[in-house]
Amino acid sequence: MRILQQTIIIFLLIVFISAIPVIMVVNPVEQKLYWDFSNLGHLYVDFIKELGNGGLGTYTLGDQERSISDDIGSYFITSLELLFFGVLIAVFVSLLFGIFLSRFKLTRLINILLNILSTIPDFILIIFSLVLAIMVYQITGFRIISFRQDAGVLNIWFPMLLVGISPTLYMFKLVTVKYYQLSGEDYIRTAVSKGLRVNYINFQHIYKNIEPFMIAELTKIVSLAIGNLFIIEYLLNVSGITKFIFQSYQFQPVTIGLFSMLLISLIVYISIRLILYIFKRGFIYE
Template sequence: MLRTIQQIVIIFLLILSLAALPMMIEVNSVEKSLDWNFEKLPEIFGDFISEISKGSLGTYQLGTQRRAIEEDIGDNFFTSLKIMLLGVNAAVGISLFFGIFISRFHLTKVFNFVLNILSAIPDFIIIIMSMILAVKIYKMTGIRIMSLRPDAGALNLWFPTILVSIAPTLYLFKLVTVKYYQTSGEDYIKTAVAKGMSLNYINFQHVYKNVEPFIKAELVKVISLAIGNLFIIEYIMNVSGITKFIFQSNEIQPIAIGLFSMLLISAIVYTSVRLVFYLFKRGFIYE
């Protein structure tokens, strides 16, 4: 219990410190250097806690308007949450589907070849290339795949979701593939094959159960990859997500609320993936 409280306090202070950076750093035009005003930190922390204690999330600047954060954060939070939920769960599902359950088919080899090419390209370049390709498709066919308008609805949801899922899929598929071939060489797998058990049964009841712990262990890294892409995508595609509060302000209140919201989104996504694993095992795997 004490350890958990310590971790919560450390995370709280770390997020507030990151949010306070724009207010602590000043440009010294005379000496052409950066001045760090750490003495402002207690005052900044106090102002944030004081605002929260009043039952308000504070305000942020939107153009020439001053708006209350609690009025806008709901829609932005759920937009980012939907992109993350769909993107990460899709990445996990695709990696398992191609990496284990249909790994013997030729389609998986083609899929693996494509992912190997994409893995050599930085995520930012992949995102830019995907946007250029979407524009080319629109010019050639008239089919609109994406939109840079914040009120575009589904167009600002499904395409960003695909882009968010790319990095986690690249990472997870390689992990699952390596673990699949390692597990396939174990003696108990060879024994199951020798007994005439079907390949699907072996994949479900033996291979999957041994690969799943490795995926769970890497979930935090997978979600962090998706979060990194989410920051880029919401910014360059003008998606009205939670990162708007982080990018469009240099005040601690909106930045801190945005970072805390991102942490909550990560926790929800992590829990959702673990829940999917639990339901899948209860429905298909014999213990």
């Protein structure tokens, strides 16, 4: 019953957010904004009818009117790839440098660098990365990014890295703090005094106690990645789900885009949880 209630609330909330451009009306005489909820019920009904008829509606792309069902498949896969690998990069880098390679001096330098970067807003980091990529192309002729939609790999791998910036900074700081906290615990000191190998301690003791904190913060990691995804797909002209939201301010495509983004975030969350579970079952002895 609780899941059903949450589903209904999420559905109503997403449709309401999509309807804001319609129900927020400008009065040209008084030059004021006011809310007009008279069309809200019709929007709900029309949206459900459209889905019931087996269609998703249309959206405007430039001067063209395209069918959402024709483009949503490729857009969905592109956004899913960017979000999944962005979050996966964050988890991999955080575990690698935050736990398993934390004893090396190079990792300390990386820790200082990431702490400095974490003080810079995400949007500034993304803009700086784009400017840096353009400078590299101007100096060396090596193309890192492309703003063409048919650029293939050039329009995928660099956005993946940018999507993972904010989640990596957040999770790396979390893992590093928990690592140093756990390193001072009595059972870790006992394991060290017994002469156990560092890798064994990291796998069997440190990681086992850090994993619950990572899982608890995974929803926030995914939300940070989604925030970057909106910015990156818009700036780099990536053909993802956000095209339904940014390229057309119509009610139907925006609603479909938000629901698709919700589904993508759920798939990514479950996938990362599954990867962490497989990693634990394969390397950690219970």
